[in-house]
Amino acid sequence: MSTERSRLLFWRHPAAVATRRTRSAAGAVAAISLSAALLVAAVPAVDAVGPPGPSDRSGAPRLVARPGERMVSYPGLAVAWPASRVSVGSGYAVRGLVSAPGVGATATLQRLVVGVWTDVISTPVARSGSFVLPLPTFYFGHFSYRLRVTGDGVDPVETPALSVVVVPTYRPRGRDTSYALISTSPVGRWDPCTPIGYRVNLAEARQGALRDVQSALARIALATGLQFRYLGTTDVVPFASDGPFDPSVADLVVAWTDPESVPGLFQPGIYALGGPEMRSGHDVAGGPVRQIYQGGVTFNSAFNPVLKPGSGEGYTRVAALMHELGHAVGLFHVTGDGAEVMSPSLARDRDQWGAGDLAGLEAVGAVNGCVTPDASARGNRGDAQALLTRD
Ligand SMILES: [Zn+2]
Secondary structure, eight states: OHHHHHHHHHHHOTTOOTTOEEETTTTGGGOOOHHHHHHHHTSOOOOTTOSOOOBOTTSOBOOOOOTTEEEEEETTEEEEEEOSEEETTOOOEEEEEESSOOEEEEEEEEEEETTEEEEEEEEEOOTTSEEEEEOOOSSOEEEEEEEEEEEETSOOEEOOOEEEEEEOSSOOOSOTTOOEESOBTTBEEOOTTSOEEEEEEOTTOOTTHHHHHHHHHHHHHHHHOOOEEEEEEOOOOTTSSSSOOOTTTOSEEEEEEOGGGSTTSSOTTEEEEEEEEEEEEEETTSOEEEEEEEEEEEEEGGGGGGSBSSSSSSSBHHHHHHHHHHHHTTEEOOOSOTTOTTSSEEOTTOOSOOHHHHHHHHHTSGGGOOEEEOTTOOOBOOSOOEEEEEO
8 A cells, every 4th residue: 555655755764753653632741752862863963053043141052033933932942933824835944942952862843633743853953952943834724833852861842832824825715614525524535645646638638738737736735735746648537437447547537538438427518527536544543534545537628618728817727627626635515605716616717725715625635644544445436526517
């Protein structure tokens, strides 16, 4: 299973200690594993803080907040956290200063994932006591972080949780309650810890279709944290036959097809289909998840002239792809909020995710951590095959 392969690679990554987790509810915070510190001590020491900062009168280095940072002092540790709201892709770092770092000290950034504190990245603490850890801001969402500093000869330090919201670079319209999931209980979502391999069937597509698929997937990735990997072309047409397509082809296929070549696939007026296939799985806390393991989008090529290539004004192919791919990652239609891409009908000039779209995409996204299929899980038909109609 590719999930296991991915986990192994992640574990091997020297900067991440993905296997050691503590449950926040279990009060296991006192169990400090120095072996974990030794594990990451093999990382080449990079003191990205650079030269020591300003010193107080005693000559000890001190940490000075930069614009937009939140200085928080803990016993034995000062931390310059990013602001509570940061723009996606802004490249923030968490800077810290340990007052008595000891030998071989390690600072670890942890994130609360479905109630489980999970290591994000670790770094050695410099002799001066300083360290810097990059804070992931590559996708939207509400995150809860904390820092742990461990090492020989010092008491471990663990900060309380601190929240960081990663926001888009534009102001989304609409309401953040305006979304619906294809599967709500349990939630249907992909495993964000494994890249989703996709192929395109461009036999009946117009020029530039692949570029638009990639543009729409980039917008999905920004909103979910899901990662997509292009595998090439295919002749598969999702939904042309019952059940999933051959899983060895790809995890996700986006196709254009002539309606006459697949009779009955499109009802009158329908110009695209999109949806997921799901099976039973669980998250890192053992909670149930409907794991999306395959996604499909099929466009009716008879409507090609209606969709303008690219994004921007008018009925655009990128907006239609965002909507269909939204179904493929677990979103259903929402009504009563015209700002949402997941409204049942395509609209002019609506090619940015609305506030509800973003909330829904977060609910099916990487914020919620890895998904593992249950041992007994077998592929079964998705709960819904959603339809897109033109308004
Ligand atoms: Zn739809």
